[in-house]
Amino acid sequence: MRIGILGSGLMGGKLGTLFARAGHEVVFSYARSEQKLKRLARAAGAKARAGTPRAAAKHADAVLLAVHWLRFDEVLEKAGELSGKVVITCSLPMNKANTELVVAHTSSGAEELAKKIPTARVVAAFGTVPSEVFFDVYETRRRSRPPSLVYYGDDRRAKRVAAQLITDLGFEPVDAGPLRIARYAEPFTLLIAQLAYETKGGPELAYRFERYR
Ligand SMILES: NC(=O)c1ccc[n+]([C@@H]2O[C@H](COP(=O)([O-])OP(=O)(O)OC[C@H]3O[C@@H](n4cnc5c(N)ncnc54)[C@H](OP(=O)(O)O)[C@@H]3O)[C@@H](O)[C@H]2O)c1
Numbered sequence: 013m014r015i016g017i018l019g020s021g022l023m024g025g026k027l028g029t030l031f032a033r034a035g036h037e038v039v040f041s042y043a044r045s046e047q048k049l050k051r052l053a054r055a056a057g058a059k060a061r062a063g064t065p066r067a068a069a070k071h072a073d074a075v076l077l078a079v080h081w082l083r084f085d086e087v088l089e090k091a092g093e094l095s096g097k098v099v100i101t102c103s104l105p106m107n108k109a110n111t112e113l114v115v116a117h118t119s120s121g122a123e124e125l126a127k128k129i130p131t132a133r134v135v136a137a138f139g140t141v142p143s144e145v146f147f148d149v150y151e152t153r154r155r156s157r158p159p160s161l162v163y164y165g166d167d168r169r170a171k172r173v174a175a176q177l178i179t180d181l182g183f184e185p186v187d188a189g190p191l192r193i194a195r196y197a198e199p200f201t202l203l204i205a206q207l208a209y210e211t212k213g214g215p216e217l218a219y220r221f222e223r224y225r
Pocket of ligand 1: 021023024042078104106201
């Protein structure tokens with residue numbers, strides 16, 4: 013798959029690197045330094061390169077949106093035409109200080125994003141775990157009880173793509189339903205962040221759902 017990364021920070025940098033290691037073609041874009049994008053691409057291997065947001069989006073089968081909520085409009089404008097594209101968001105609608113959700117209960121960051129790009133195929137995935145855990149999960153993939161990772165969206169094709177990428181990274185994809193489920197999943201992520209960053213044990217934390225019947 014060809015994957016454009018919009019936002020190459022903690023999430024986009026790590027996810028893009030692992031997508032490339034898993035065999036996908038990756039274009040890293042949108043950081044404050046072009047050198048950083050090039051460095052990331054070099055480290056991610058032959059399948060990765062650096063580019064502009066427009067270049068990252070243009071030929072992509074899927075685009076990963078991994079920027080702060082306050083940067084959505086700018087990065088979407090720079091990415092250009094996204095009609096018909098699968099847009100995977102891992103972004104949360106946080107305030108500037110990253111302390112509170114600015115959208116909740118009656119809407120969500122994922123739904124607000126879908127309103128901004130109504131002709132794109134928006135799906136939410138990867139945003140419910142800390143970036144610090146991705147490499148560990150990838151390195152221990154194919155174990156018998158992989159961690160879960162929820163995804164949710166209204167577009168079937170986008171959900172298939174998200175589930176494939178989640179599997180490629182070593183998680184078990186859990187289809188949580190339509191995009192409005194982001195109203196529950198986004199606050200859930202703050203619980204995960206609390207456990208990852210404010211309790212002992214470190215941020216290399218994932219979760220697993222078990223069904224008993
Ligand atoms: N970090 C996590 O563990 C985590 C977990 C779940 C969800 N999320 C969500 O995922 C999204 C991304 O989080 P993150 O932690 O990856 O953020 P981050 O590390 O700050 O990455 C954001 C990216 O946007 C770039 N950027 C910011 N301002 C820019 C500007 N003016 N011009 C060009 N590029 C700019 C940054 O550039 P630089 O590289 O130059 O800084 C960086 O590459 C957020 O919505 C967050 O809420 C994060």
